[in-house]
Amino acid sequence: MWRRAASLSPFISSSGSLIRNHQTAYNFKIWESFTTEIPTQVKGGKGPFICFVLGGPGSGKGTQCAKIVKNYGLTHLSAGELLRREIASNSEYGTTILNTIKEGKIVPSEVTVSLIQKEMESSDSKKFLIDGFPRSEENRAAFERIMGAEPDIVLFFDCPEEEMVNRVLNRNEGRVDDNIDTVRKRLQVFKALNLPVINYYARRGKLYTINAVGTVDEIFEQVRAVFAALKLVTE
Numbered sequence: 001m002w003r004r005a006a007s008l009s010p011f012i013s014s015s016g017s018l019i020r021n022h023q024t025a026y027n028f029k030i031w032e033s034f035t036t037e038i039p040t041q042v043k044g045g046k047g048p049f050i051c052f053v054l055g056g057p058g059s060g061k062g063t064q065c066a067k068i069v070k071n072y073g074l075t076h077l078s079a080g081e082l083l084r085r086e087i088a089s090n091s092e093y094g095t096t097i098l099n100t101i102k103e104g105k106i107v108p109s110e111v112t113v114s115l116i117q118k119e120m121e122s123s124d125s126k127k128f129l130i131d132g133f134p135r136s137e138e139n140r141a142a143f144e145r146i147m148g149a150e151p152d153i154v155l156f157f158d159c160p161e162e163e164m165v166n167r168v169l170n171r172n173e174g175r176v177d178d179n180i181d182t183v184r185k186r187l188q189v190f191k192a193l194n195l196p197v198i199n200y201y202a203r204r205g206k207l208y209t210i211n212a213v214g215t216v217d218e219i220f221e222q223v224r225a226v227f228a229a230l231k232l233v234t235e
């Protein structure tokens, strides 16, 4: 079971933003909630530790998640990967999901939450890294309602749009949505629907903003600082 051994380190701001003077790519407001409360679930609640990983398309979520898994042993659930797996398995929702992804839109919450739920409930893990979800306030509400849980922390990989577009267009993994038209649509959806979720978690004092520009290792040092400051340890 997970617990947090000590209170937050002073170098992480109480708003939950790691980098105090970092100009965010989207200039969104990081709310100064001044909370140093330890989230209930980390404090000793019975639920698993949940970390949501958010950021625009190509901001480096998947890349950093791989490093988090390697260093901290969390179970990685990428919502996008679960949806792509559904398409590949020719499930009843496959065609709808494929068309939604091609359009850069958001798959209905019930579908995504049910895929995440299945993975969480069939796992023995007590610590989950949920990558690329929730994409909208509706996603967030559905997760809370269906799972009866909230994330303990939320990592936000904050990256300028030009950099995200370059990364996506150079990814070369054969994804149907890695083209300029879909990326533009994904960026619009990100700004309209995902930034409000990010702001919501900032207001709740759960958000840790990572400057996603730099080398993979430089960025991971910021992530490491978050985990170190939270002193999350397994019992």
Ligand SMILES: Nc1ncnc2c1ncn2[C@@H]1O[C@H](COP(=O)(O)OP(=O)(O)OP(=O)(O)O)[C@@H](O)[C@H]1O
Pocket: 055, 056, 057, 058, 059, 060, 061, 062, 063, 064, 080, 132, 167, 168, 170, 171, 172, 212, 213, 214, 215, 216, 219
């Ligand atoms: N810091 C970095 N500098 C340069 N390239 C990077 C960096 N981090 C990741 N990349 C590359 O950028 C591309 C996108 O990274 P990644 O797949 O991790 O992003 P993502 O946020 O998961 O994107 P998506 O939301 O589209 O799944 C990949 O080709 C990855 O290798």
Ligand SMILES: O=c1ccn([C@@H]2O[C@H](COP(=O)(O)O)[C@@H](O)[C@H]2O)c(=O)[nH]1
Pocket: 057, 079, 080, 081, 083, 100, 101, 102, 104, 105, 106, 107, 108, 112, 131, 132, 133, 134, 135, 139, 177, 186
């Ligand atoms: O919760 C989610 C996650 C993803 N989608 C759709 O999948 C693509 C790709 O997702 P990545 O996280 O970038 O791999 C995304 O653009 C959405 O179309 C979703 O609907 N809901």
Ligand SMILES: [Mg+2]
Pocket: 061, 062, 078, 080, 132
């Ligand atoms: Mg990804």
